Amino acid sequence: MRLRYIELFHAVMTTNSLTGAANLLNISQPAASKALQQAEHQLGFTLFHRVRGRLHPTEQALLLRPRVEKIIRDLHDLQRLTANFARPESEPLRVTCTPTLAQSLVPDATTLLRKAWPAATAELSTRHSAEMCESLTLRETDIGLTLQDASHPELRQEPLCQGRVMVIAPPGRWSPAELAQPLPVTALAGEPMIGIAVQDALGSLLQSHLMHVDPPPQISVWVQTYQLACALVAQGAGLALVDPFTASQGDGDVVQTRPLALELDVVLYAVYRLDSQLNPLQEHFIELVRQLARQTLAPG
Amino acid sequence: MRLRYIELFHAVMTTNSLTGAANLLNISQPAASKALQQAEHQLGFTLFHRVRGRLHPTEQALLLRPRVEKIIRDLHDLQRLTANFARPESEPLRVTCTPTLAQSLVPDATTLLRKAWPAATAELSTRHSAEMCESLTLRETDIGLTLQDASHPELRQEPLCQGRVMVIAPPGRWSPAELAQPLPVTALAGEPMIGIAVQDALGSLLQSHLMHVDPPPQISVWVQTYQLACALVAQGAGLALVDPFTASQGDGDVVQTRPLALELDVVLYAVYRLDSQLNPLQEHFIELVRQLARQTLAPG
DNA sequence: ACCTGGCATAACCGAAAGTTGTAGATGCCC
DNA sequence: GGGCATCTACAACTTTCGGTTATGCCAGGT
Structure with missing residues (x-):
């Protein structure tokens, strides 16, 4: 099973049409048509019924769908990961936080950081905790900030400070x-x-x-x-x-x-990869967040 | 990321050598060498250090490994599944059971079945329960027999009879x-x-x-x-x-x-796919197993 | 010094995958 | 029903990619 066939199958399933699939894959419609026929020939059974000039998935196709989509997703994740390995060494500070913390804590900390390190660049984003873990393990970001417990085998969470509900x-x-x-x-x-x-x-x-x-x-x-x-x-x-x-x-x-x-206390966590050694810029940023958070939560 | 590169990466990681990988993939060593270089060039970072004429995985390669292997496994499962869609319609009776039941119950039932259906063919195998579920969902087999609870979202288990420990x-x-x-x-x-x-x-x-x-x-x-x-x-x-x-x-x-x-009772289950309609041959086989099991467990 | 094992490079080849162009079927709209 | 838009299928041609053989280089072991 060529990977091309898997991608094509997925594209046809999602667009419900061969021309749509061809557009999705940036190839011409005849190319898609031929590839689909080859795939079916190689598999030994038909994936789509041709009825009145349209494609309708066969029973087998429906059964294959979830597995194929999972592979596509995993493959996509792999690409995301490799894309982040190739990044240049002049690394910006990449931080993601929950929407709550994006209101003032993270922007304030970033502003302070830029006073101390004017040359530093930063990439800020907001994500909910599941996506935060994903993004950290895929190395799209280096530091996560969250109020939730984000335990994950490849990640370490460091409590920064506590506050009351x-x-x-x-x-x-x-x-x-x-x-x-x-x-x-x-x-x-x-x-x-x-x-x-x-x-x-x-x-x-x-x-x-x-x-x-x-x-x-x-x-x-x-x-x-x-x-x-x-x-x-x-x-x-x-x-x-x-x-x-x-x-x-x-x-x-x-x-x-x-x-x-x-x-019950609310805990602010910094989350990062177990294997990653934080650089001074990152350490400094976390320290700023810790201080700001303590100020915010202190009475007055 | 071409699938070829993924397979090659996996092959090199497992054999610790490029020539070994080439053999595994049934291609020549220069082909593997070129493909690896293309993969690294496309990724933008090196996967293996060339040290004293040997390949040593880089840190990145080690981090990619588990994901790549998972994709290879899933891909392999997909192939197993599609292989079973292409099977001819003259279906043999495909049964898998735990080793315990392979001692006498399943062979006896098969012998009886062949008296009633002399033309029937059968494929018998033994698997432990996890592999049994895998094999059923991958359509390598149609009926599983086990004494364990094998609940699975895509499978149905039918209790055939009960016995004492x-x-x-x-x-x-x-x-x-x-x-x-x-x-x-x-x-x-x-x-x-x-x-x-x-x-x-x-x-x-x-x-x-x-x-x-x-x-x-x-x-x-x-x-x-x-x-x-x-x-x-x-x-x-x-x-x-x-x-x-x-x-x-x-x-x-x-x-x-x-x-x-x-x-506490021991329960004998027949397990099969939720979506599969059992044919008369399969029904008959299950009925024979039920009867034999009851005889075996009955006093005397 | 010599052989062995392992990777890289070069030149060449064939098949696969893509292209454009076209034909046939279907459904929609007036 | 004629005409149009849409979708799939087929044909001929081109390019790229994955593969081959032959060969060179380097390091280690004997």
């Missing part, structure tokens, strides 16, 4: 005196709240805590990112639990922020 | 009167026994039961197949717990067989 509420909810002291979890009983759709360990832990409150909070809207929660809270949709970085951005006029009384 | 012992261990009635688990306390190395659910369940007996049986020898256990017991190495099919073969002169008093 925060409750955000529409303005005027609490008096200045109340704001200073942590809110007991039981105070959330029966409250209307915005739910954070759980993908991460933090979210699921929070949810299990909330569910044990009696009566449980009323969650009618679930959101995927903390920013969305923030915006909804500002509109008076209820309370929400968020990480302290998101909370610290909430302008005092828009939402009120108060720590939650919970032994 | 049996204890086998060297001859003369029990009186004919004792033999008839089940042995309580507690009677195994402190006994020298042959352990069945657990890969299957049955084995691990048995082990956990045994470990709860006080004092636990002394297991000094672990074996992987029931036949081995049988042979060791015959030599007086201790008792062993085996499935009823293995037990029923033990010649009375060699080992004594006695049921174990346990609510």
Whole structure:
């Protein structure tokens, strides 16, 4: 089975047409036609029924599809990886972080870094944690920053600092005196709240805590990112639990922020490949992130 | 990345030499040399250091290796699968079973089947359960027979019959009167026994039961197949717990067989692809296996 | 010093994969 | 139903790629 045939099969399956497949592969339609016939001849069975001038996958083709697509994906990953080996040695600082941290922490740290290292170049991106691990192992990026536990056999995660889970509420909810002291979890009983759709360990832990409150909070809207929660809270949709970085951005006029009384800490991690020796630029960047994060989370 | 390069890389990595790789791929050494250079040129980094006329993988090559090997494996699986699509329609009965069942159950059933369908052809093989699932999904075989739970998203397992776990012992261990009635688990306390190395659910369940007996049986020898256990017991190495099919073969002169008093049943499963419609020949075979198994397990 | 084993280079060759051009079938729209 | 757009299939030609044989070079072992 030539690789060409596999790519062609995949292209035909996705475009549902031979001409479409040919375009996808940047070859002419007759070339695709001939290759498909060769593939079928070599395999010994037909992949597509020719019915009224169109191609319809046979039963066998449908059974092959998942395996072929997996191979294509793995192959693509391999290409991504090799592409990153060939990069020049004048390496930019490549950092990816979760959307939450992209709001201020990472840009601020980058700005500070460029004051110390004016010649340094950086590539910043945001990814959710699964893609972050992928991207790190494929060497598309060198440092990941996340609030979630991203354990992976090829990666190491270094805790940078810890903070408390925060409750955000529409303005005027609490008096200045109340704001200073942590809110007991039981105070959330029966409250209307915005739910954070759980993908991460933090979210699921929070949810299990909330569910044990009696009566449980009323969650009618679930959101995927903390920013969305923030915006909804500002509109008076209820309370929400968020990480302290998101909370610290909430302008005092828009939402009120108060720590939650919970032994559970939010941890900021730097993630990088086990085999990679961090260079001074990278070390410095991580140190800046650590300091900034501590400032942000410190009272005041 | 051409597939050729991937195969070549893999071949060089496994043989540690370019000439070896060339032999593996059935091409001449210069062809391999040129292809390797092309691959490196296209990738933009070197895969092997040429040191004193030999090839030594670079750091990058070592990092690529696992991914490349995975792709090679998947590709190989795909080929196995397509090879089985092209088979002629005059299908033989393709059955695979665990070694235990290959002792008498499957051959006996096949013999009976050939009396009813003299023209039928059959392909029998033995595989352990993981390979059995692989082989079924790759359509190398159509029916699997096993005593283990082989759940798999693409496969269906049909229980054919149930039997009791049996204890086998060297001859003369029990009186004919004792033999008839089940042995309580507690009677195994402190006994020298042959352990069945657990890969299957049955084995691990048995082990956990045994470990709860006080004092636990002394297991000094672990074996992987029931036949081995049988042979060791015959030599007086201790008792062993085996499935009823293995037990029923033990010649009375060699080992004594006695049921174990346990609510746990051994189940014989037929496994086949969810999407496959069994033909009459296959149905008949399964029915024969069911009947034979019931006879074997019935008292007497 | 000599042979052996292993990689690289050169010149050459054939088959595979791509191109353009064209033909036939189907479906759509007026 | 005529005409048009679309899609697949076939033919002839060209180029590129993967392969061969022959040969040279270098390092190690005897």
